[in-house]
Amino acid sequence: MNSPSPAERYAAAKKRSSHPLTTEFMASYEFGFDDFQNLGCHHLEDGKSVLIAAPTGAGKTIVGEFATFLSEKNGNRCFYTTPIKALSNQKYQDLVKLYGDSEVGLLTGDSSINSEARIVVMTTEVLRNMIYAGSNAIEDLGYVVMDEVHYLADKFRGAVWEEILIHLPERIQIVSLSATVSNAEEFGDWLKTVRGETEVVLSEIRPVPLYQHILIGNRILDLFVDEGRVNPEILRIEKNSIKKVPGGSKSWKESKFNSIKSLTRPEIVEKLSERGFLPAIFFIFSRAGCDGAVSSCIREGLSLTNSLEKEEIRRVIALKTHELPSEDFGVLGFHEWAQALERGIAAHHAGLLPMFKETIEELFQRGLLKIVFATETLALGINMPARSVVLEKLVKWNGESHVNVSPGEYTQLTGRAGRRGIDVEGNALILWNEQMDSSIAAGLASTRTYPLRSSFSPTYNMSANLISRFGHERARKSLGFSFAQFQADKAVVGLAKQIAKNEIAIKTLIEGSQSDLGDMGEYMKARFAIKELEAQFSSRRITGGSRRKHHENIEEQISEHRRSLKNHPCNSCPNRESNARGFEKAARLEKESAGLKARMEGRTNV
Template sequence: MDAAEDLTPAEKYARFRRRQAFPELRDFSDGYTFDFDEYQVEACQAVEGGAGVLVAAPTGAGKTIVGEFAVHLALAQGRKAFYTTPIKALSNQKYNDLVERHGIDKVGLLTGDSSINSDAPVVVMTTEVLRNMMYAGSSTLRGLGFVVMDEVHYLADRFRGPVWEEIIIGLPDSVQLVCLSATVSNAEEFGDWLAEVRGEMEVVVSERRPVPLYQHVLVGNRLMDLFADVAPTADLEDRATSYDVNPALVTIAKDEARTVRDDSRRPRGRSGKGKRTSRAGSDRYGGGAAREHQERSRYRPAHRAEVVRVLAHADLLPAIVFIFSRQGCDAAVRQLQAAHVHLTSPEEEAAILRIAQRHVAGFTDEDLRALGYELFLDGLLRGVAAHHAGVLPALKECVEECFEAGLIKVVFATETLALGINMPARSVLIEKLVKFNGEAHVDITPGEYTQLTGRAGRRGIDVEGHAVVVWQPGMDPRALAGLASKRTYPLRSAFRPTYNMAVNMLNRMPRNQVRTVLELSYAQFQTDRSVVGLARKLARTSGDYDDLAAQAACELGDFMEYARLRDEIHRIETAAAKQDRAVHRDESERLLTALRPGDILRVPSGRSQGWVVVIDNGHISAQEGPRPTVMSMDRQVRRLSLTDFPTLPETIGRVKVPKHFQSRDPSHRHSLAAAFKQRLDQLDSTPPHVRPMGSLPPAQREQIANLRDRLAAHPCHTCPDRELHARWAEKALRAERDARSLEHQVSRRTRSIAERFDKICTVLGSLGYLQAGEGDDLEVTAEGRTLAQIYSEDDLVVAESIRDGAFHGLSAPQLAGVLSVFTYEPRKGDENRPQRMPDLRSQEALDQIRQVARRIALVERDARLESDIDLPTGFARPAHDWCAGEPLADILDETDMSAGDFVRWARLVIDLADQVATAAGPGDLRESCHEVRHRMQRGVVEAVVALPDEDGDEDEDG
């Protein structure tokens, strides 16, 4: 029955008037078999009315309808529309959707991998592609009427988020912007900024899920409701203001806590594990212990195979099970295989096999063996699979297609899936509410919980979705209820100017205009709003000073004057000591920077104290200085920093470090340690003489003496209550300093983005990428135009390395290995495992690049610009070998890298080679870069159709 038949006469008339007022929306909606939700209608009307729109709605709520309407409107008006997405997989998916709706001749695709029909009136692309087109002044932008920014909340991403703001700020005023976002708690603030930057902007927020979501807890093998009444996410009327937790869960938590408490009081045997009970239970604690063990067993998490059976019995499949560990996801699939779990019919198996064969059609048998394809396919045919950044993209796409078709019943995934392509399920299960963030185990936030559970409930298939959390020891059901009922997901800007951004913008507009544009950023908008609170605090602090100064009043004279003399003496002495430490740091930094593999030195303090041999001269950080990697006498490999040297470092000799030394190989470390000890026995290993730090310069000694004379002559010096007054005066001076600091913060925050841009211009001017123009203007030099083509995070180091000739004379495999140091990011735990470069020539190139990086870091320090340049070598050998034609199996055998990670890093090396080729211009380097692409674009790397630009999953056991 048509939903329109349920409307009242007044509602039918209002609908008729609406359709008359918005004819394009009427024509567009007629192409769908369902009625649009009210928020979709409201947003589409705003677009047809000529306004931009921000749509914030839950996952699966159908907000892409508004983006598709913008495309429809562009075609109807004879204008262009760009549909942008954050990842290539989403771009490919959206391209297919729009081709199916509008025809292949009207839709194009532009990603880093693909260029299809780029002159079409509708082009789907990744956001980076649009940003680069804007900077290049591409003719494709002519006639552009609409830009859809799908998943716009990605602008909070630390690495890639600034691209969204660059586009929003830089698009012509004539372009209507349609921003689609997940539900964020500060949508109105974000909308206010969009309106300030883009003009008329409507904000449409919907928190109503299209499919109600019920919340459960899996206690042992019992599925229990989390809430006593309807869950907040399932209450479409949103009647209640508070939601009670299921009392049965509260009782379980109390029982569990009492069992643990009682057990902790039990008398312990010598082993500390409790007394052994007799078989008959004659021990006074025996029967109770057995009952408590049985009680605890009831609450213990069930085996994963049992969990799947519980979900299947409750008709909650297909399900996504979130495990915050790659290894955990892979292990879960193996556990289900070992438990002989089988969830598919023969017909489904046949369909899965056809899809899988299509996705691996270009792979050799050798590649498939290296990828463990047989084990992967076995799990797939059983209806289970893993999905994380370590899975080869082609296999991940296979999982996605099978799951979307309803063929796979259980996917074990890391949280990156929550931000990925459209892959909803009937239920979502979260094993633990704690994740490892690379440094510590932390609780997931309400926003993360909302993102993860948002995939439960397939619109048009399920009448309800289900979120399930596995009960863990010590769980607080009230805290879980707080996660499930809060919808706090604030959007925070990650925007900051970069070197590449600076030269590209200065290529298009004068310096003052660039500063004005940058101050329009969402980051500056949020900062300016925070200044209001600082100003209030400043007023309070100024009042505190007046009150405290009054308490310090002295009958003999102006005690605040006397206190300032004391404070000035302390300040000069402190500054002198700080200056002395700075001289010491500079000298230590120079000596550490000069270290080379094989140098022997003594670390005077810290956990690395003792004799060490340098195995890698490491990288330089603006905050920590040089970070050489060393091996101690007990074969421990660590990174040193300036904090390890309260005295100046001195080398006493050298020992030869083998050319292909691998610090992770115990035999390599053992051999070097033997040579190290033998060499140390030959040297004078008496600890080096400690060089004392200096004393005050004569001018400062004289200044302090004069101040002390003035202090002694001051009338307050003889006051019997001097120290009492001084305590109040010190508090007053502290308040005064706080007020000055707040004034500085207010001043700095109101122009923080522009100030960073000015510092960047100072660095670029010092290095010759910018030159003075007319008045206060700056002009981009030829070197600056080279930098404009480099979009790497280390853009300036890459550009300087091109200019310095660091890449010249390298073969294609050597160049691939060297370029990898700009793109590779080691996973947590791998940072302190330095790898040697593939050969001597590559090492020489890396040494030259490191010198370039140190030179830049010193210029940045002079400009007071924070910097942290790291050049990790962990992918250099795989990149070199792959480019040299080595088979995949050999490369994966030599590293602990997953196939998905290998392909991801290989693709990034290829992307950077393309940028360097463009930046370098005609010549040998460009030809070498093209050869890198030609040689690396093969096998599993070439087979990638849609590689997500995602961060690797953090893994507590990886």
């Protein structure tokens, strides 16, 4: 490899000298930064807010951690917000290792540790509540990191992210960390509107390539054979699985008949082990399902660890749970839980004790656990990457009904696959069943990005908080700053442009369709009237005297308009029909514009 030229060395030195704090921060890491990480840090050092949109596992948090470093250098505070308590707890531990207990605090619904610290990790709602309460903690705040900011699309909690971004003082620099979304530039434009100078940094490069698979029966097949083309073997198997089976009546119906024997969960884990796909996260969208999967693996005698790993697992369990009273072991299922961990098997969900979850997370990060059956909360940024990710179903309960997994959720879940610096590739594995269509799986797997849509909808509670904190007028105006309103306004601009284009086209058509013999507009007015009356005539049935009389009245009006047309000078124009087509086209555009105007009116309010 050739050494850099003097000019290249000079350019590199100049770049380092222009951002000395980034250079100092980068020196504390054993690896070099990617371009998007460097760029994000540079913008932050330049005093700007920044939106980082990159795939899961790409290293977005480097820029968030740089904000904590800058707060130390600049003598102000940094708040690091996350969507869930588990992620807050993990980030708190990470930052304590960097800065020590005295410099880092934690605020969640369950915990309050060192809340006056220079760096405070918190769930997003905690910061929103601080803003509404007029907390003094915000006075010396210099930076806010909003991890998983794409969560603002969440139907139930997304508005909290927007409330913070709208109401935090503009002097505070924001680091927004997002998954790859297709409209990151639009989101960045909104951030500039509500926050001031904000730079958008994008990266679509996964540090570890991800390969998509489907498990059909006992076979693991590649989902794609070429770029975007579904494996024909999968299509053949699906086609052959459609059998003629008896319906509820004497007739026969075509239905998907489960002629392929599905593997049990323990058998699937063994299959993953045979293929070298472990360690893996196995997503099951229910707590009971996760616990049941662990129990079935234990019943089948599955063990994935060697004697040295078992010994280390026992040591970590003892260290993490030493404060747990032994008399509580029975009611908490401690012995069964510990036995499963020793075998390299665990469940991870919101129903676990915090110390149980922390133990599982540490063991998995160290490679001592081989399979974790988890609910989707594990996909929300918790640092538990695996070699493979398994999705049992592509349908989940969203709190109101069973819905299909969205492209965004699929990307988030499978983004855990592939450990940077450890794996050369990651694997996403979908379990086939008779209700599933491979085309749906292919659609999810091939959708690399998805649009970020605001879920912002003002509630009574939000309105009351805004009025109480900011007064009626500012509260009303602030609601107009939402991302939902911004997206609606941008759409209005597009509608207005189309209406303007239509108006120009209408004018051109009418001017180009005139006749030298008379007023073509007057002539066409009569033709349009006849068309309208004929439509009324054909849509009415004669069932009574009054209706018959009305029918006769319509016939009389039509006859009158036809006489008017016959006597009109434009009736004898040689270009009459071509001119008429121009007016008819203009009329269609006028109708279209009326619809666009109605849509505009519907979009001007959230």
